[in-house]
Amino acid sequence: MSEETGSPAPSSISIYIPILYVVVLLTTLVLFSVAHRRKKLNKLVSMKPIFKDNYQREMYLQLKSQTEPKVNDKVLKAALIRRGAEAIRRMIKLKEIQQYVNVLYQRGSIGDDVYESFKLQSKLQELELNELAMEAESFKKGWAxxxxxxxxxxxxxxxxxxxxxxxxxxxxxxxxxxxxxxxA
Known part of the structure; x- marks a missing residue:
């Protein structure tokens, strides 16, 4: 404040300072978000899966993508049924152990990584079942x-x-x- 008039003194701060502050803050947050997501993605990729490779799924996808010679629809349907049977078997196994995994996790007997791996595998199996339903519908309406x-x-x-x-x-x-x- 000026002593003579009692009015505030003019500010000498440039308008660019707050803008620069906001830009630096947003840049820092974006970089942190990207680094955090990469770390989380690398952790998910490095998790050991509960089940081994799904050969039925791979076989179906190879048959479906084969163009020369063209694969018969009956063979594709049989391969899809085998893939579905494997998906259901895996889902049943996950449902069987779900209660035990939850109890062990609550007691602290298993770590966060095992529990997260279980949850991830459950979500992947649900996505597999949804994909199977769409594949079945693509063969024949209502077949799912x-x-x-x-x-x-x-x-x-x-x-x-x-x-x-x-x-x-x-x-x-x-x-x-x-x-x-x-x-004897």
Whole structure:
């Protein structure tokens, strides 16, 4: 303030100073955001997946992209059903372990990286199922409604087949032990 008149003294700050401040602030925030997203993306990419490669998906995509010779629609549908069966099997596995993962995470028995990997895998499986529904609809309108029950049936049949084949060696082992007991 000026002592004689009691009015404020004129400011000598340039108008460019606040503008420069805002530009520097916004630039810093943008650079921080980009660096943070890169770090987060690298963390997601470096996560070890829960499931191994999805060969049924790769096989379907190769068949679909093949142009010479043109693949029969029945073969593509069969490959899509195999892909759907694998997706349903994976979704069932994730649903089975979801409760255990949540309990272990709440107790602190597993780290954030394992829990995040589980959540990411769940989201990827949901996206896979949505993609399968769109693929089924592209073959025939309304086929998605019957597509998933067929895939679930295939999944159940494969599980039963695996169980039956695992029982055969056990049966032979028990037969062998029984024959040893009877002979002794």
């Amino acid at each position: 409604q019957t597509f998933f029950p067929v895939c679930q049936e295939v999944t159940i049949n494969e599980a039963l087949r695996r169980r039956l084949t695992s029982l055969e060696p056990m049966k032979q082992s028990l037969d062998h032990q029984w024959l040893k007991q009877v002979a």
